Amino acid sequence: MSIVRLEHLTKTFGGRTAAVDDVSLSIDDGEFLVLVGPSGCGKSTILRMIAGLEEVTSGDVLIDGEPVTAWPPKQRDIAMVFQNYALYPHMTVQENMAFALKLRHVPAPQLTTQVADTAHLLGLSELLDRKPKALSGGQRQRVAMGRALVRKPRVFLLDEPLSNLDAKLRVSMRAELARLHQRYRITTVYVTHDQVEAMTLGDRIAVLDQGRLQQVGSPEELYLAPANRFVAGFMGSPSMNFATVRLRGGERVTAALDGLELEIPDAARRYPGLAEHLGSAVVLGLRPAALSLAGPGDPAVIEVVPLGVEALGDEKHVLFEAPRDGSRDEQRQTGVVPVAVEDTSGTRLWTAKVTQQADLAIGRPVRLAIDVSKAYFFDATSGQAIAQVGPDAATGAGAPGPRTADAGLAV
Ligand SMILES: Nc1ncnc2c1ncn2[C@@H]1O[C@H](COP(=O)(O)OP(=O)(O)O)[C@@H](O)[C@H]1O
Numbered sequence: 184m185s186i187v188r189l190e191h192l193t194k195t196f197g198g199r200t201a202a203v204d205d206v207s208l209s210i211d212d213g214e215f216l217v218l219v220g221p222s223g224c225g226k227s228t229i230l231r232m233i234a235g236l237e238e239v240t241s242g243d244v245l246i247d248g249e250p251v252t253a254w255p256p257k258q259r260d261i262a263m264v265f266q267n268y269a270l271y272p273h274m275t276v277q278e279n280m281a282f283a284l285k286l287r288h289v290p291a292p293q294l295t296t297q298v299a300d301t302a303h304l305l306g307l308s309e310l311l312d313r314k315p316k317a318l319s320g321g322q323r324q325r326v327a328m329g330r331a332l333v334r335k336p337r338v339f340l341l342d343e344p345l346s347n348l349d350a351k352l353r354v355s356m357r358a359e360l361a362r363l364h365q366r367y368r369i370t371t372v373y374v375t376h377d378q379v380e381a382m383t384l385g386d387r388i389a390v391l392d393q394g395r396l397q398q399v400g401s402p403e404e405l406y407l408a409p410a411n412r413f414v415a416g417f418m419g420s421p422s423m424n425f426a427t428v429r430l431r432g433g434e435r436v437t438a439a440l441d442g443l444e445l446e447i448p449d450a451a452r453r454y455p456g457l458a459e460h461l462g463s464a465v466v467l468g469l470r471p472a473a474l475s476l477a478g479p480g481d482p483a484v485i486e487v488v489p490l491g492v493e494a495l496g497d498e499k500h501v502l503f504e505a506p507r508d509g510s511r512d513e514q515r516q517t518g519v520v521p522v523a524v525e526d527t528s529g530t531r532l533w534t535a536k537v538t539q540q541a542d543l544a545i546g547r548p549v550r551l552a553i554d555v556s557k558a559y560f561f562d563a564t565s566g567q568a569i570a571q572v573g574p575d576a577a578t579g580a581g582a583p584g585p586r587t588a589d590a591g592l593a594v
Pocket residue numbers: 196202220221222223224225226227228229
């Protein structure tokens with residue numbers, strides 16, 4: 184039984200801005216928590232502080248309620264797997280896996296059994312006599328995990344363990360990791376910059392940006408009800424599209440976009456938070472799947488010129504210049520720009536996810552329908568999500584945010 188608790192964990196390297204800034208988080212016994220965020224946001228530093236490999240500047244790490252912040256790494260009984268595997272090159276797989284047990288003076292017969300069991304579970308039984316240089320990337324990764332798991336640590340930490348593997352192997356190793364976790368149920372913190380990995384592996388996901396915790400929740404919660412614009416843009420692929428829009432209305436609420444007045448259906452009930460923003464600018468967020476090829480009766484249609492068309496088999500992604508917002512002045516005032524992506528030429532791009540059958544060509548105008556019922560809204564200044572409830576909340580279903588057709592959660 185191991186509950187890991189981080190209390191106001193902070194790390195500053197040499198007087199610069201905090202690499203990890205006041206992070207408080209509790210990881211349940213047996214939970215698989217994924218810590219996700221862009222490169223440099225402080226993920227590895229947090230793991231290293233949990234492991235005791237990095238001193239904390241302030242705050243505490245607790246395991247089962249006991250502060251271990253001052254304990255040396257060895258005493259914490261934590262195992263960590265690194266991105267580069269860090270196997271001992273001169274040792275065989277058997278020796279690599281047995282190393283930590285030897286250090287702990289585990290008797291030889293028990294050591295042999297434990298290594299054999301773990302090797303079997305990881306499909307390494309045939310490779311025990313090989314040295315790391317005679318293994319493939321995937322096999323090395325398995326040895327690194329086997330070495331960490333063999334001694335049944337209280338806490339298991341993994342730092343981007345799959346990032347050196349090719350795409351196909353990454354997918355199968357993801358499944359393997361999930362299976363290992365089912366079997367051992369060791370409290371795990373898994374670090375990745377890859378939101379797909381986070382969505383598929385995590386019981387819960389903690390999103391980090393610039394050293395600060397942005398939101399903690401289940402994959403569904405983060406996808407359907409992002410707490411702010413950063414989380415909304417980070418989770419989901421392709422990214423959410425954003426634009427600054429001016430809200431108008433009372434009875435009917437509309438958002439001005441590209442010369443359109445988009446009516447927000449059932450606004451008063453679905454977005455209770457919008458009321459205080461009427462007459463001012465907010466950021467509209469639309470996932471690529473909220474845009475589709477327009478049919479004759481569609482109420483909210485924009486005409487766009489595809490700058491890129493990516494055929495992905497089941498679907499196509501259309502890239503086009505972001506629609507202009509209703510008021511450029513507002514944009515200048517708030518400093519919020521209507522962007523999802525910026526390519527090298529500085530063009531602001533939006534993406535629509537349409538069916539594979541869609542007949543599209545670069546440069547040929549196409550009409551896209553906006554499903555306004557799938558819109559998200561964010562405060563133009565703070566980026567915080569504006570309160571909303573699911574479309575069927577009245578029936579008691581209580582979805583945390585708009586229901587999206589792409590229930591596959593963007594993976
Ligand atoms: N030993 C160090 N000395 C100085 N700065 C560091 C050190 N380790 C990490 N940093 C800085 O702290 C920030 C967070 O780094 P890191 O935790 O490695 O991020 P991530 O793992 O999310 O990519 C980065 O800005 C990085 O440059």
